[in-house]
Amino acid sequence: MVAAARAIETYRDDALAQDRFAEHFVRAARASARWPLRPGEVPGGDTNPLWGRLGRYFGLRTRVLDDFTLRSARAGARQVVLLGAGLDARAFRLDWPPGCAVFEIDRAEVLAFKRKVLDGLRATPRAARIPVAADLSTEWSGALTGAGFDPAAPTTWLAEGLLLYLPHAAERRLVDTVDRLSTAGSALAYEVKLAAPPPGARNHPVYSSTERQTGVDLLALFDRDPRPDSAATLAARAWSTAVRTPFDYTRRYGRGPLPEPDDALATNRWIFAARTTS
Ligand SMILES: C[S@@+](CC[C@H](N)C(=O)[O-])C[C@H]1O[C@@H](n2cnc3c(N)ncnc32)[C@H](O)[C@@H]1O
Numbered sequence: 022m023v024a025a026a027r028a029i030e031t032y033r034d035d036a037l038a039q040d041r042f043a044e045h046f047v048r049a050a051r052a053s054a055r056w057p058l059r060p061g062e063v064p065g066g067d068t069n070p071l072w073g074r075l076g077r078y079f080g081l082r083t084r085v086l087d088d089f090t091l092r093s094a095r096a097g098a099r100q101v102v103l104l105g106a107g108l109d110a111r112a113f114r115l116d117w118p119p120g121c122a123v124f125e126i127d128r129a130e131v132l133a134f135k136r137k138v139l140d141g142l143r144a145t146p147r148a149a150r151i152p153v154a155a156d157l158s159t160e161w162s163g164a165l166t167g168a169g170f171d172p173a174a175p176t177t178w179l180a181e182g183l184l185l186y187l188p189h190a191a192e193r194r195l196v197d198t199v200d201r202l203s204t205a206g207s208a209l210a211y212e213v214k215l216a217a218p219p220p221g222a223r224n225h226p227v228y229s230s231t232e233r234q235t236g237v238d239l240l241a242l243f244d245r246d247p248r249p250d251s252a253a254t255l256a257a258r259a260w261s262t263a264v265r266t267p268f269d270y271t272r273r274y275g276r277g278p279l280p281e282p283d284d285a286l287a288t289n290r291w292i293f294a295a296r297t298t299s
Contacts, residue, residue, distance in 0.1 A: 175206030
């Protein structure tokens with residue numbers, strides 16, 4: 022779904038992000054082979070709750086995290102870890118500074134699908150790319166260090182669209198692990214929902230529209246446990262943190278979703294953390 026949103030975003034006249042790999046992932050999977058890939062193919066255009074407003078959200082998120090990742094790598098954190106990398110094609114599309122290594126952690130089946138599609142395109146990464154098959158809800162640091170990750174080197178960590186789906190205990194463990202493996206100069210960005218969607222937001226058209234257009238029940242995917250305050254945990258451990266809403270960036274970039282009644286995005290937060298001391 023995120024890949025389809027990125028494909029559509031790529032071809033918007035006012036695109037915030039470009040991902041020319043995204044459409045190939047969507048076409049390659051049977052379940053999504055007939056989903057729209059261009060703005061002109063979206064029924065209702067920007068009024069479509071899924072491919073319009075939520076799609077714009079994914080486009081904005083992609084751009085903000087592209088900027089974060091490149092800024093952090095250029096500042097010296099050239100070891101990059103994509104947590105729940107999925108179909109993220111940043112290793113192939115960003116203008117990395119020399120000497121970057123991009124570790125992509127996800128489930129083995131997801132990485133195998135991604136590899137098949139990218140091999141078919143003869144895609145060449147623009148940094149060293151190291152896929153790491155691991156379950157992020159259990160112990161995963163051994164798989165990462167076994168793949169060549171160096172805890173003594175500053176790292177750019179990214180968890181885009183991951184923690185919303187993990188149980189709170191897994192989020193706590195993940196934050197502990199990132200903290201333990203991060204030296205001074207490391208940076209982390211991640212997305213959370215502060216709480217399960219409020220009762221009004223459960224009736225938001227994005228959920229019924231998504232189910233109708235794709236068969237996916239988004240609400241069923243979100244973990245419903247009370248969420249841990251990971252930003253506070255990091256702040257207590259010598260990270261500086263900034264908690265932003267997506268709407269902050271809509272205003273900054275002039276495109277993207279704005280708040281609306283019973284908003285399904287109301288509790289979404291993007292957190293940026295930086296470690297200045299070891
Ligand atoms: C919504 S996708 C986001 C993918 C990518 N970060 C992006 O924004 O394009 C969530 C990804 O997290 C991965 N994921 C979810 N739970 C996981 C787990 N326990 N271990 C490893 N990967 C997991 C999924 O396989 C999926 O690729």
